Amino acid sequence: MRYLNLVLVAVLLSVSSCSKSKQTSIAPIVTPIVVNPVNTTLKDMPFKFGASVNARLLENNPAYKALVIKEFSSLTTENALKFATVHPLEGHYDFTDATNIVNLALANGKRIHGHTLNWYKSLPAWVTNFQGTTADWENLLKTHIQTVVGQFKGKIASWDVVNEAFEDDGTYRNSIWVQKLGTDYIARAFEYAHQADPNALLFYNDYGQEYSTAKRTAILNLVNNLKSRGIPIHGIGLQMHTRYNQSDANITSAITTAAATGLMVHISELDIALNPDNNQALTYTATLAEQHAAKYKSIVKAYYAIPKAQQYGITTWNVTDADSWIPTEYSRPDWPLPFDASYQRKAAYQAILDGVK
Ligand code: G3I
Numbered sequence: 001m002r003y004l005n006l007v008l009v010a011v012l013l014s015v016s017s018c019s020k021s022k023q024t025s026i027a028p029i030v031t032p033i034v035v036n037p038v039n040t041t042l043k044d045m046p047f048k049f050g051a052s053v054n055a056r057l058l059e060n061n062p063a064y065k066a067l068v069i070k071e072f073s074s075l076t077t078e079n080a081l082k083f084a085t086v087h088p089l090e091g092h093y094d095f096t097d098a099t100n101i102v103n104l105a106l107a108n109g110k111r112i113h114g115h116t117l118n119w120y121k122s123l124p125a126w127v128t129n130f131q132g133t134t135a136d137w138e139n140l141l142k143t144h145i146q147t148v149v150g151q152f153k154g155k156i157a158s159w160d161v162v163n164e165a166f167e168d169d170g171t172y173r174n175s176i177w178v179q180k181l182g183t184d185y186i187a188r189a190f191e192y193a194h195q196a197d198p199n200a201l202l203f204y205n206d207y208g209q210e211y212s213t214a215k216r217t218a219i220l221n222l223v224n225n226l227k228s229r230g231i232p233i234h235g236i237g238l239q240m241h242t243r244y245n246q247s248d249a250n251i252t253s254a255i256t257t258a259a260a261t262g263l264m265v266h267i268s269e270l271d272i273a274l275n276p277d278n279n280q281a282l283t284y285t286a287t288l289a290e291q292h293a294a295k296y297k298s299i300v301k302a303y304y305a306i307p308k309a310q311q312y313g314i315t316t317w318n319v320t321d322a323d324s325w326i327p328t329e330y331s332r333p334d335w336p337l338p339f340d341a342s343y344q345r346k347a348a349y350q351a352i353l354d355g356v357k
Helices: 055-060 062-071 096-107 134-151 176-181 185-196 213-228 248-259 286-304 325-330 347-354
Strands: 006-015 026-035 049-053 074-077 111-118 158-163 201-206 235-238 241-243 264-273 311-316
Touching (some): 049 111, 055 062, 074 311, 111 185, 134 176, 134 185, 185 213, 201 213, 201 264, 235 248, 264 286
Parallel strands (some): 201 235, 264 311
Antiparallel strands (some): 006 026
16 A cells, blocks of 8 residues: 555543442543545555546646646546547647646656547537548548657557447447448557557547446457457546446446456546436535445445556546536536545545555
8 A cells, every 4th residue: 555544543531420329430432533644645546546637727727737736647638639629620730738738747747648539529520521532531530640649659658549439239339430431440540549659558438338238348349359350459448427326336347347358447537426317406415425435435446456457547537526527518516526616625535545445
């Protein structure tokens, strides 16, 4: 264990009152109070612990930036490397946001995970409107991947090469990439990324692997197929946008079956919703905070049980409840992250540390 907890033992003496006829009894009540030393952070976890970071907040919010620097050992680019951000016009790349994140990470000794080279969402209009032959689409895919990976060669340690290629029922999503290039474009995307940076670790990343066995099976079949063909794939990203009442059994199955491939496993976008039913009147209570903490702890414990060499790390999606994508996306109150909207540590924070004890 790489961090120490300071255990303060408060001995409270209880003096029972008694009548003159009884002997006075003194009963010690021992109450252990676990205090996390201020210098222990998520950086001290026995595997990389990261967050996806937002370029605008890093630029404009010093408290956010300080928290990111203090707590995390790995940073994922939330939106800065998505197609529409980095390649908004044909032949025109804008690496500004990504470069700022990469420079911050390198200056502070943090690993950088690039998200994402290929997705069906966040595409610029020039791609969705692109007219061309199959060869033109192949060239578009290859050029994009190799330009972006090449730009950060030796700096970005790992990539979500392909993101969310499957539907929850395990069929291939009918994305523009599948329509134009067929499903085996996935294998070529990994090859193109590998050619551009042979040292980068390459992941297939998707959500729902804990709640859909059909989707999980499809993903495992894909990565096993890629492995057997010698395609350079090094890991599986389990996004794990989950909820406080998801069963531990489902979560553990997703983690252990991914690990059974022998690839590295990255819990790549962890957040735990407390209001999955969109209750507009819900408030954050001590009970919810405890349930939240318990689920964070069980996920960390299940993850820590896979072989060390396969523990690529855990990354939360966003940093605090104030910048989580969930309240905006679903127009509801929610508190999915280990830091509250005032950037204070929640019960879930200590639970993450406790998960590796
Ligand atoms: O930057 C523009 C801004 O100029 C404009 O005024 C505003 C108006 O809508 O939009 C801004 O862009 C938004 C962008 O986030 C930056 O805030 C987009 O509309 C919005 O769609 C985008 O949402 C992101 C979403 O992916 C789609 O790319 C979320 O921030 C991001 O957290 C989310 O992340 C995804 C992962 O990539 C994949 N897994 C699921 C995860 C959560 O949905």
